[in-house]
Every structure is written in C-alpha cells, then in structure tokens.
Amino acid sequence: MISKDLMEEILSAALSRGGDFADVFIENKRVTGIGLEDGKIERMQSGSDIGAGIRVISGESTAYAHTNDLSREGLLRSAEVVARALGNGSQERTFDLRTLRPTVEFPVSEPPDAVTAEHKVDMLQQADRAARAVDRDTIKQVMVGYGDVVQEVTIGNSEGVYVEDRRVRTRFLVNAVAAKGDVIQTGYEAAGTVTGFELFKVYDPTQMAANAAQRAKSLLDAEPAPSGKMPVVLAGEAGGTMVHEACGHGLEADLVQKGLSVYSGKPGEPVADASVTVIDDSTLPDRYGSYAFDDEGVPSRPVTLIKDGVLTEFLYDRLTARKEERDSNGHGRRESYQHKPVPRMANTYIAPGKANPEEMIRDVREGVLVRKMGGGQVNTTTGDFVFEVAEGYLIQDGDVGPMIRGATLTGNGPEVLRRVSGVGSDLGFTIGTCGKEGQGVPVSDAQPTLLFAGDKEEDLPISVGGTRMRGKTNAEVTKSPRIRRV
Amino acid sequence: MSERSLLDIARDAVEKAVSTSGVTMAEAYVKKGRDIEIDVRDGTIETIKSADEHGIGLRVFCGNQMGFAYTTEFSTEGVSDTVRRAVANARQTEPDEYLRLPDVPGSYPDVDTLDPDLLGRSVEEKIDLARRMEQAARAFDPCIEVIESSTYQDGVVEVAIANSKGLAFGYHGGACGVYTALTAGSDGESQTGFALDFRLKFAELDPEEVGRQAAYRAVRMLGARQHGSQETSLILEPYVVVSLLGVLAPALTGEAVQKGRSLFAGRVGDTVASDLVTIVDDGTLPGGINSGPCDGEGVPTSRTVLIENGVLNGFLHNTYTAAKDGTVSTGNGVRGSFKGAPEVGTTNLFLAPGQAEPEHLLDELDFGLLVTEVMGMHTANPISGDFSVGASGLWIEKGRISYPVRGMAIAGNITDLLKKIDAVGRDLQFFGGKGAPTVRVRQMMVSGS
Numbered sequence: 001m002i003s004k005d006l007m008e009e010i011l012s013a014a015l016s017r018g019g020d021f022a023d024v025f026i027e028n029k030r031v032t033g034i035g036l037e038d039g040k041i042e043r044m045q046s047g048s049d050i051g052a053g054i055r056v057i058s059g060e061s062t063a064y065a066h067t068n069d070l071s072r073e074g075l076l077r078s079a080e081v082v083a084r085a086l087g088n089g090s091q092e093r094t095f096d097l098r099t100l101r102p103t104v105e106f107p108v109s110e111p112p113d114a115v116t117a118e119h120k121v122d123m124l125q126q127a128d129r130a131a132r133a134v135d136r137d138t139i140k141q142v143m144v145g146y147g148d149v150v151q152e153v154t155i156g157n158s159e160g161v162y163v164e165d166r167r168v169r170t171r172f173l174v175n176a177v178a179a180k181g182d183v184i185q186t187g188y189e190a191a192g193t194v195t196g197f198e199l200f201k202v203y204d205p206t207q208m209a210a211n212a213a214q215r216a217k218s219l220l221d222a223e224p225a226p227s228g229k230m231p232v233v234l235a236g237e238a239g240g241t242m243v244h245e246a247c248g249h250g251l252e253a254d255l256v257q258k259g260l261s262v263y264s265g266k267p268g269e270p271v272a273d274a275s276v277t278v279i280d281d282s283t284l285p286d287r288y289g290s291y292a293f294d295d296e297g298v299p300s301r302p303v304t305l306i307k308d309g310v311l312t313e314f315l316y317d318r319l320t321a322r323k324e325e326r327d328s329n330g331h332g333r334r335e336s337y338q339h340k341p342v343p344r345m346a347n348t349y350i351a352p353g354k355a356n357p358e359e360m361i362r363d364v365r366e367g368v369l370v371r372k373m374g375g376g377q378v379n380t381t382t383g384d385f386v387f388e389v390a391e392g393y394l395i396q397d398g399d400v401g402p403m404i405r406g407a408t409l410t411g412n413g414p415e416v417l418r419r420v421s422g423v424g425s426d427l428g429f430t431i432g433t434c435g436k437e438g439q440g441v442p443v444s445d446a447q448p449t450l451l452f453a454g455d456k457e458e459d460l461p462i463s464v465g466g467t468r469m470r471g472k473t474n475a476e477v478t479k480s481p482r483i484r485r486v
Numbered sequence: 487m488s489e490r491s492l493l494d495i496a497r498d499a500v501e502k503a504v505s506t507s508g509v510t511m512a513e514a515y516v517k518k519g520r521d522i523e524i525d526v527r528d529g530t531i532e533t534i535k536s537a538d539e540h541g542i543g544l545r546v547f548c549g550n551q552m553g554f555a556y557t558t559e560f561s562t563e564g565v566s567d568t569v570r571r572a573v574a575n576a577r578q579t580e581p582d583e584y585l586r587l588p589d590v591p592g593s594y595p596d597v598d599t600l601d602p603d604l605l606g607r608s609v610e611e612k613i614d615l616a617r618r619m620e621q622a623a624r625a626f627d628p629c630i631e632v633i634e635s636s637t638y639q640d641g642v643v644e645v646a647i648a649n650s651k652g653l654a655f656g657y658h659g660g661a662c663g664v665y666t667a668l669t670a671g672s673d674g675e676s677q678t679g680f681a682l683d684f685r686l687k688f689a690e691l692d693p694e695e696v697g698r699q700a701a702y703r704a705v706r707m708l709g710a711r712q713h714g715s716q717e718t719s720l721i722l723e724p725y726v727v728v729s730l731l732g733v734l735a736p737a738l739t740g741e742a743v744q745k746g747r748s749l750f751a752g753r754v755g756d757t758v759a760s761d762l763v764t765i766v767d768d769g770t771l772p773g774g775i776n777s778g779p780c781d782g783e784g785v786p787t788s789r790t791v792l793i794e795n796g797v798l799n800g801f802l803h804n805t806y807t808a809a810k811d812g813t814v815s816t817g818n819g820v821r822g823s824f825k826g827a828p829e830v831g832t833t834n835l836f837l838a839p840g841q842a843e844p845e846h847l848l849d850e851l852d853f854g855l856l857v858t859e860v861m862g863m864h865t866a867n868p869i870s871g872d873f874s875v876g877a878s879g880l881w882i883e884k885g886r887i888s889y890p891v892r893g894m895a896i897a898g899n900i901t902d903l904l905k906k907i908d909a910v911g912r913d914l915q916f917f918g919g920k921g922a923p924t925v926r927v928r929q930m931m932v933s934g935s
Contacts, residue, residue, distance in 0.1 A: 037745060040580035045554040046571045047825055048564075049541075060527070064535040068558040078538070085534045085609075117578045141746050177747070177869060184749075184870035227715055227895070227933035259632045260669060262676075338537060377862045377876070381669050381676045384893055386862040386876030408862065408874040410895050465874050465895025465933045 001026050006072060007156040008095045010054065013079035015158060017087025019058040021318070023157035025295060026052045026070065027337040029149060030113065036124040036144040039132075044117070051337040054078050057319060058086045064340045097162035102292035103299045104283040108168045110197035112148035120146055123205050130206035131176045134213035138220060140184075141177040144209065148196070155297035163297035169288070169442060170199045171431070174209045178216035185222075185405065187215030188374070188390065192288040192431045192442065202286070215372070215391055218403055225392065225407035229460040231367030231453040232409065233360055233395065236352075238373045239430025240445025243350050245378040245385040246413035247278060248445070249436070251305050252331075252343040253320035255380050262383040262414050263311060271311045272417035275353055278306040280315060282330060282346030288431040289346040289443040296332035296341050303329045305348075306417075317343045335439040342437055349446035353423030357449035360422045362398040364453060368407065368464055369393045369400055373430070383413035386465075411462040416452065419461040424449030492516045492646035493656045495542065495560055503546045503569045504650045511547040511587050513649040515782060516540075517824045521641035522609070526616035527633065534609075543824035546572040550581035554827040584809040587649045587783070594779040594786045595770045599659040601687045604640060612638045615693045619666050622697030627705045631671040634678075636697070638664050640688075647784040655784050661686055661775045663918075664693050670704035677890075679704030684775050684918050703858065706880065710890035713881055715933040719854040719926060720896070721847050721882070724915040727922035729863040731765070731835055733900060735920075736868045738765070738792050739818070739830035740807030749871045749901055753798050759904035761796040762840055769817050769833035776919040782821030782828040790816045796904075804830045836921035840910025844924040847909050854882040855891065855932055871900035877932070894934045903927055 007024060014022040028050045035043035052075055053066040063085035065078040124144045131142040148170045155163045171192030178185050189212040191203040234242060250261040257264075263271060272278070281302035284290050291300055296318050304312050316324075317332025320343055332341035361369060369392065376387025388408050394401035429446040454460050490498075496514040503512035518540040525533040543556040546569065553576030557568040620636035640662035648654040663684030669676045681699035685691055722730070742748035750758060759765075769787025771777050780786055783805050791799050803811065804819030807830055820831030848856065857879040866873035874897035880887045911924035 034578075040582075041578060042580065043554070043827070044575040044578045045556075045827065046575060047556040048559065048568070048571075049556075049825070050558050051539075061531045062533040063531075064533060065537065067538045068540055069538070081536055085536070086531065117574065121578050184867075186867060186869060227897070227931070258634055260634055338539070340533065340535065375862070375865045377864070379678060379861065381678045382892065384861070384876065384878075386895070388862065388865045388874070406872060406874060406897060408865075408876070408895055408897070410876045410893055412893065463893070463895065463933065465876075465897055 001028055001152065001154050002070065004097045004162060006075070007162065008097060010075050010079045011095050011156060011158050012093055013076050014054055014056050014082050015091060015093045017083040018089040018091055019056040019087055021057040021158050022055060023155065023296065024052060024054050025337055026154040027151060029151045029336065031149050032112065032147065034120055034124060034146045036128055038141070039128055041121055041124065049336070052078065053337040053340070054082050055340060056082045056086060061086050062319065062340065066338050093158065095158060095160060097156055098160055099162045099164070100297060100299065104292055106194045106285065106290060106292060108196040111168065112170050112196045113150055115197050123200070127174055127205040127209035131174060131209040131213035134210055135217050138178045138180050138217050139176055139213050140179045142209070142213070143175040145173045147171050157297060161297045163293050165293050167194065167291060168196050169194055170196055172199065172203065172205055172208070174212040176213040176216045178213070178220050180220045183220050185216050185219035187212040187219070190431055193286045194288065194290045195286060219405045222403040222405035225404040225464060227465055229457050229463050231364045231460060232462045232464070233364060233367065233369045234447065234450045235369060235371050236357060236424055236426035236447065236449040237428040238370045239428055240349055240447045241373040241376045241387045241430065243278060243447050244345065244348055244434070244443070244445040245376040245387055246411070246416050248345045248348045249378050250380045250383060250413060251314050253314040253316045254343050256314050257320055257323055260381050262380070266311045269311055270309045271414060272306050272309045273420040274309040275423045276306060276309050276417055276420055277304065277351040278348070279304050279351055280331070280345055280348045284347050287347045287429065287444045291346065294330045294332045295334045296328065298328045298330040298332060300330050315343045315345065317341050333441045335441055339439045344436065344441050345434060345443050347444045349427065350448060352425050352427045352448040355422045355424050357424040357426050360424055360449055360451045361395060361400065363451070364395045365397055367395045368404070369395050378413065384410070385413055386410045408465040409462050410465055416461045419452060419454070419459065420450055421453045422451030492518060492644055493648065493654055496646045496648035497654060499542060499544055499565050500648050500650050502565060503544060503572070506569055506573055508548045509546050509573060510549055511650045513545045513587055513647070515543045515821060515824055516646045517643060519641055519643040521639065522612065523637060523639040524613055524616050526613065526620055526636045529617055529620070531613060541824035542568065543821070543826065544568050544572045545827055546576055547585060548573065548576045550583055550585055551576045551579050552585050553577070553579060556825045584806055586805060586809055587651050588653060588785045588805045588815065589651055590653045591786050594655070597770050597777045597779050597787070598686060598772065599657060599778050600642065601660060604660050604662055604688045605642065607688055615664060615691060619664055619693035619697040622694035623666060623668055623701045626698050626701035627670065629670040629672050629705050629708060630668060630701050631676065632669045634667040634669065636666045647780070649784065653784045655780060657779050659778060662688050662691060664691055664696050666697055666700045668700050668704055670701070670708055672708045675708065677704045677707035677710065682917060686773050686775060707878065707890045707892070710878060710892035712893050713891045713934045717929050717931055719851050719928050720930050721854060721856045721924060721926050723856070723858050724913065724922045724924055725917055726857050726860050727837060727925055728917050728920045729860055730900065731837060731920050731922060733863060733866040733868055733873065735832045735835055738801055740801045740803040740811055741830040743801055744807060744810055747869050749869065750798055754800055756798055757796050758798045758901060759793055759796045760907040762907055762910045763793055763796050763904055764791065764838035765793040765835070766791050766838055767802055767818065767832050767835045771834040774834035776833040781817045781819040783819035785815045785817045785819055787817040787833060802830050802832065804828055832919065834919050834921070836914060836916070837923065839912045839914040839923045842909045842911050844911035844913045847911060847924060847926045848882050849885045851882050851885055856880040856882055856887065857896070860896070866900070873898060873900060894932055896930060896932050898930055903930065906930070
C-alpha cells in the first residue's frame with residue numbers, strides 16, 4: 001500500500017521530536033455483510049475502509065493518531081501530530097526496514113470475494129428453509145447472517161520491522177426464535193475461520209440452522225433452571241467461554257502490570273489444579289482467532305500460560321513486553337487502524353486430559369450438564385465471572401436428565417481453576433468477538449469436558465443462577481431466562 | 487483531500503448514483519470527525535490519541551430494492567466504485583414496497599449541538615482535567631490502589647445528508663467527557679469502581695466529583711461476602727437501571743415490533759409497567775449528548791413518550807418502519823456511523839424521575855439488596871425479556887446498609903420487573919445517551935451460595 005521509503009520517512013517524522021519507539025499500521029479492509037430475516041434478504045452491504053494509525057512510545061507514554069488520508073502529506077501530518085503530542089526535543093533517526101517472512105500461513109482456497117453474491121444469498125436462503133423445516137408451528141423467526149472480511153495490512157516500526165499481511169475471515173451465524181404460548185426461546189449457532197468459503201465444507205449451513213432451530217424448540221419445554229451451588233459438568237462441545245472469562249483476560253499483561261489481575265505477581269506459582277494446562281495458540285489452522293503476524297508485526301506463536309497448574313507466562317504486546325524488558329509473544333492486537341494495539345487472546349484453550357467424558361457425567365449424583373455455553377463477562381480484578389448456559393441439562397444419578405433453561409453460571413476464576421476435579425480427553429471450540437477497551441477482535445476458545453464436583457457445598461466452585469430454588473418448586477415462576485450469545 | 491463542503495460531496499454522490507441506469511432514488515450521508523482521547527496515569531500522560539476520520543455511506547434504490555455501500559475515499563473513483571457496489575447489492579435484496587426516502591421537511595428543531603467553548607480548549611487543559619480526576623480519586627481514601635484509567639475525551643463532527651428528493655442538510659456537533667476506573671484494596675482483597683460524565687459543555691464537566699464517585703463505588707465494596715439465595719426487594723442504582731434500559735431499547739423500536747422481535751408487540755394501550763414508570767426518547771433534549779436537529783436520514787428529531795405512567799404509548803420509527811406502519815417517522819433513523827444504513831435507534835432515552843428521595847428508598851425494607859453492579863446484562867434476551875445476571879451490591883437490613891455482597895445472581899423477566907417497580911427516585915442521571923434515577927423493585931429472585 002505504501003513503499004518502504006515512505007514508511008521510513010513517516011517513522012523518522014514520528015520520532016523527530018523524541019521518543020523511543022514508533023510504528024505505523026496501514027490497513028485496507030473490504031467487508032461484505034448479508035442479513036436474512038423473515039425469509040427475506042434484508043440487508044446486503046459492502047464497505048471499503050482505508051486508513052493508517054501512527055504511534056510513538058516515549059518512556060511510559062504513548063501517542064497515537066489515525067487518519068483516512070493515506071497521501072504522503074496526510075501521513076506526515078499525522079506523524080507530526082504524534083511527534084508533537086509527547087516530544088519537545090529533536091532527534092534524527094533513519095531506518096533500514098527489512099521484510100519479515102511469516103512462520104505460519106493460512107492459505108485460502110476459496111476467496112470469499114471470488115464467490116458470487118447469488119451463491120452467498122442462496123446459501124442463506126437454504127439455511128432459513130432448513131431452520132423453518134424443523135417445526136413450522138413453533139419456529140417463528142429465523143435470522144441468518146454472513147460476513148467476510150479481506151484485510152490487507154502493512155506494518156513498519158523503528159526497530160526495522162516491515163510486514164505485509166493479508167487476512168481473510170469468513171463467518172456465518174444463525175439465530176432461530178421458537179414460541180409457544182407465552183414462552184419464547186432462541187437457539188444460536190455460529191462458525192468462523194481465517195479462511196474463505198471452504199469454511200462451509202466443514203460447517204454445513206443448513207445443519208447449523210437446523211441445530212439452532214432444534215435447540216430453540218427444545219427449550220420451549222425445558223424446565224426452569226435450579227439455583228444454588230451444585231456439581232457442574234461443562235461438556236467439551238460447550239466451548240471455551242469459561243476459560244476465556246475465568247482466566248484468559250486475567251493473563252493479559254496490561255491488566256497484570258496495572259495490578260488489575262488476580263494473577264499479578266504469580267508467575268511460577270500454582271494457580272490451578274495440576275490437571276490444568278492453558279495454552280493460547282494463534283497459529284492453529286482454520287481457527288477464527290488465528291493470524292500469521294499480530295497487529296504489531298510480531299510473528300505468531302503458541303504460548304503456554306499455565307502448565308500443569310503452574311502459571312508460566314502472560315500474553316504480551318510490545319508495550320507491556322518493553323516494561324518487563326522482554327520480547328512480545330505475539331499478542332498485540334487491534335480492531336483496526338483506529339485503535340492502538342493491546343494484549344489480547346487469540347485461540348485460548350485448556351489442554352485435553354485423560355478422563356472419559358461420559359464417565360465424568362456418570363460420577364455425578366445431582367448436578368447440571370452444560371452442552372453449549374453462551375456469552376460471558378468477567379471482572380478481572382476480583383476474578384468473578386458470569387456466563388450463560390445456552391443448552392443445559394439436569395444430571396440425575398449419573399444420567400442426563402431433563403433440559404433446563406434460564407441458567408447462568410457464576411464463579412470466581414482462580415477458585416474454579418483450583419477446583420477442577422476432572423479433565424476429559426475431548427476438545428471443542430467456539431468462536432466469538434471479544435471486546436476490550438471498546439475494541440472487538442475475533443477469537444476462539446475451547447476446553448475439554450470439565451467436572452466440578454465435591455462432597456461438601458464449600459468444595460463446589462460454581463453457582464447456578466436460575467429462577468427455581470433448589471429442592472423447592474416455585475409455582476410463581478412461569479418464565480425463566482434464556483440468553484443469546486452476543 | 488479537496489476542500490469541497492461535505493454537503494457538496496453528498497449532493498455529488500447522489501447525482502452520480504441517480505445517473506446510473508436502474509437507480510430510482512439515492513441518499514448520501516457524509517461524516518467528518520476529529521476526536522481526542524487522553525489517558526493519564528500517576529499524573530503523566532499514558533496515552534494521547536487523536537483521530538481524523540471521514541467517510542460516506544450511500545443508499546441506492548432500484549425500484550423497491552435497496553443496497554448500501556460505504557467508503558473512506560472521497561475521490562471520484564472512490565465514490566464511483568461505491569455507487570457500483572451499492573447498486574450490485576441492491577440487485578440481491580428482496581423488493582420491499584415500503585422502502586422510501588424522506589421528503590424535505592418543513593423545519594428542523596433548534597437544538598444546541600456544539601459548545602463553541604469546546605473548540606477553544608487546549609490539549610493542556612484537557613490533560614489537566616484527567617489529572618484532577620485522578621488526584622480526587624486518590625485523595626478520597628487511602629485504600630485506593632490502582633487508577634486503571636483516568637480519561638478525558640472529546641469529539642467534534644460535521645454531518646451532511648442529501649437525497650434525490652431534494653433534501654440537503656448539514657450540522658456540526660460535539661461532546662466531551664471524563665471516565666475513570668480504579669480499584670480499592672484492603673487485606674489482599676480488591677474491588678473495582680468507575681464513574682463517567684459526558685456533556686455537551688466543557689465547563690459543566692466536574693472531574694473531581696467523577697473521581698470521588700468512582701473511589702466511593704470501590705471503597706464501599708471492600709469486605710464483600712457472599713449471601714444465600716432468597717426472594718427480596720432490590721434497589722437498583724441509576725447505572726444498573728440504565729443497563730436495563732439498554733435491553734429494553736430495541737424492544738421499543740418499530741423495527742423489532744414489525745419483525746416479531748419485541749416483547750411489546752401488539753401491546754400499545756396496555757399497562758406494561760408500574761404506573762410509576764415513564765420512558766421517554768428525546769432527540770431535542772437540551773444538553774443531551776445525542777441531541778441533534780435531525781436523525782441519520784435528515785428527518786427532524788422529536789420527543790417521544792414511549793411508556794407513560796406504565797401504559798405503552800407507541801414505538802420509535804425511521805422512515806421505513808413508519809411507512810410500513812402507516813405512521814410518520816419519529817426522527818429515530820439512527821446511524822452508528824457512515825458504515826451503516828439507518829436503523830431504528832434511540833437518541834437520549836431515559837426513565838423519567840419520580841418523587842422519592844433516593845436515600846429514603848431503603849427506609850421501609852426489613853431486608854433487601856442495593857444493586858450497585860450487574861454483569862452480563864448484554865446477554866439478556868431482548869425478545870423474551872428474560873435475564874440472568876451476576877450482581878454485587880450492598881445488603882440492607884432494617885432500613886440500613888449492612889454489608890457489601892458479591893457473587894450473587896439475579897434472574898427474572900424485564901416486563902415482570904417493570905411491573906414490580908414500587909418507587910422511583912428523583913435523581914435522574916445520564917450515562918452518555920441513556921439516563922435513569924434509582925428505582926426500587928419488589929420480590930425478585932436473588933441467588934447466592
């Protein structure tokens with residue numbers, strides 16, 4: 001998008017009044033979005049967004065400016081803005097930028113911009129029909145969404161790094177609404193990768209639509225969830241919302257350094273049961289959170305965060321790495337040129353163990369089985385988290401019992417990790433958009449089947465928040481919560 | 487970039503679109519903005535971020551089909567390419583007889599949207615505001631440990647809208663605000679607090695007050711413990727009520743009703759809340775940070791009473807949903823940015839203040855929970871109104887605050903909650919574009935351990 005010579009000129013201008021480090025992030029993004037609702041293609045839009053973000057770090061301070069004006073004059077003007085923001089001296093720096101080659105690549109066999117609009121539209125309509133075919137009486141509404149992004153970035157910095165990267169992401173989601181009498185329930189399915197249309201060879205859109213509709217329909221007859229502390233089995237297929245919320249955010253180095261994480265000052269210490277190993281691997285093929293370079297031009301690599309229960313490493317970007325005089329481990333991410341990079345997760349998962357998932361359920365006398373999780377939230381300072389159960393069941397004497405609705409799980413991250421009482425041999429991923437400091441980035445997360453059990457109530461780390469008192473019937477409760485993943 | 491006015495750029499884009507074969511109507515929305523954000527930490531600048539941004543969003547209509555495309559390129563080629571993509575998109579969408587553009591309106595409301603004083607403020611003054619907020623927070627209590635952020639931000643925008651029916655209108659706007667988040671600690675335990683204040687007028691910002699509020703919110707939670715499950719009365723602080731309004735807002739739009747996604751569909755004239763509840767959307771609200779002369783389609787803004795003394799009056803509309811309902815737009819064709827077509831959205835949405843003194847709301851309670859924070863409200867189901875959120879707050883016994891509690895969950899249904907409101911405070915407080923007073927709710931299920 002811009003030449004190395006111009007990149008060098010901008011970096012020199014950004015550091016002309018002082019400063020330790022400068023970088024430039026240039027982005028050209030083309031997006032397509034299609035929305036179907038009420039059986040109709042309602043929304044079809046495409047966008048082109050081009051811009052640059054320029055940053056200078058001086059001591060503990062950062063100046064950042066962004067612009068849509070990619071002319072030489074426009075870029076130099078923004079460089080001057082960041083130079084003036086922090087500097088009052090003068091320095092002359094010259095650079096000799098070297099192009100970094102990726103250590104991992106994500107080949108795209110079916111570029112989404114090469115697929116016709118007609119084909120995409122047809123796919124959405126087929127999904128709509130598949131969802132409605134599940135039950136014409138109860139499925140009242142179906143929303144199908146498709147999006148693809150082709151993002152070309154050029155990154156240069158004052159350490160001589162020059163990176164050009166092209167990221168292609170494709171995603172698909174279905175939300176089905178079922179209603180019967182006063183009860184309304186929804187079912188949701190989503191898939192996304194760092195590839196193109198080949199996504200749909202792995203995830204069949206009509207099957208996803210049918211699954212979403214089936215879940216919405218089944219929830220109509222589900223029982224209100226119980227409330228209180230109880231044994232919980234999180235199935236591998238439920239996805240990784242728990243690991244993302246319960247420990248992932250607290251392992252981001254900016255929060256750790258500010259003393260805002262329960263894991264601050266804990267490297268080398270046991271922070272989880274010895275059966276727990278947590279990894280963030282941005283190099284995984286076909287995962288929504290993967291990349292060849294992070295948004296600071298650092299090559300992607302797997303990072304082991306917790307090894308056999310012991311805290312080993314945090315997630316770093318360049319700024320937080322500088323503060324500890326170490327290297328970034330490739331987790332400086334940003335939503336766009338409009339945002340400065342911050343440490344973020346990519347594909348976060350708890351490594352599989354040895355237990356047989358079915359036997360883990362059989363060991364529970366009375367509890368809750370979570371087959372699908374929804375969205376969640378965490379307070380990283382206290383470690384308290386909450387997340388929603390999109391598909392859950394009662395466990396009765398080791399058997400999977402009736403479906404429940406309206407459950408959320410609350411707990412405390414560090415406590416939950418210490419009280420894991422079983423780690424299954426499976427692993428299931430879910431995708432999402434993770435929000436932090438007003439920036440959304442694509443992520444995926446996963447875990448094996450996990451058991452949280454214990455003989456005494458104080459050994460149980462997870463509370464189920466439903467509308468029914470445990471062991472009592474609450475005749476007044478007719479509706480109970482069911483939540484969507486955002 | 488050329489020095490053409492935004493209105494000229496908008497008119498030219500419309501001209502270019504309607505001269506394309508098959509295009510019957512077109513609309514261009516052009517926006518140009520300049521923002522600054524300053525984060526201070528321990529008295530020095532941690533981050534200073536400035537942004538220069540512009541773009542154009544184009545809607546084209548080919549008979550009853552509509553397509554949208556946007557670009558950040560104002561060049562002739564950039565606009566031509568965007569027209570081409572918008573037309574291609576239109577061809578794929580389902581024809582809809584209610585698609586239309588607004589006519590030239592009679593007049594626009596006279597609304598203050600830009601404080602000239604803001605334009606004259608120096609970066610140093612803005613940095614100073616963030617510093618003062620940080621200092622006030624630290625000075626509030628020795629338990630304040632970490633100031634996570636002490637931020638000042640402002641933005642000024644220029645907007646121009648033109649359509650092929652002759653509408654052409656533009657205005658300038660601006661807003662400023664401060665935000666802080668921090669932690670308080672004692673005996674190895676940490677609690678968080680935050681506060682924010684966004685205003686039209688720079689001179690109205692009170693950074694010391696915001697700093698103290700954030701500190702108070704954290705300190706009062708120190709020593710929080712768990713509490714058992716029970717049904718009890720709740721007192722919801724304004725910020726908590728505002729997050730409930732965030733879930734209600736989509737349900738109050740004509741769009742949600744027409745798509746069968748609103749829990750209020752078909753209930754106009756019904757009692758949907760306690761008679762203490764009045765909910766208003768007002769795009770002309772003096773000092774409101776989302777106030778403006780027109781919405782994202784160029785339709786004049788207005789004041790719409792959505793729920794009046796518990797009775798549902800009606801819904802918010804843009805030009806499309808109004809046409810479909812045989813009514814007129816309420817001026818709520820809101821756009822997040824030039825990157826989206828106008829949807830139906832709120833401007834300044836608030837729960838009207840009542841009579842009660844907020845501090846007296848707990849007087850009559852034998853026990854109850856003053857909810858100061860909820861987590862996961864974004865996961866509430868906007869269609870059914872069902873929610874289940876994590877909560878922390880202050881436990882009330884015999885009319886007084888007894889001790890802080892955390893790790894609770896509150897589950898229920900929003901319409902049910904609205905009916906159980908038995909007191910509304912007089913302390914209306916805005917958090918950006920949404921505002922609410924303190925309210926009290928009877929008999930909600932609270933679960934803990």
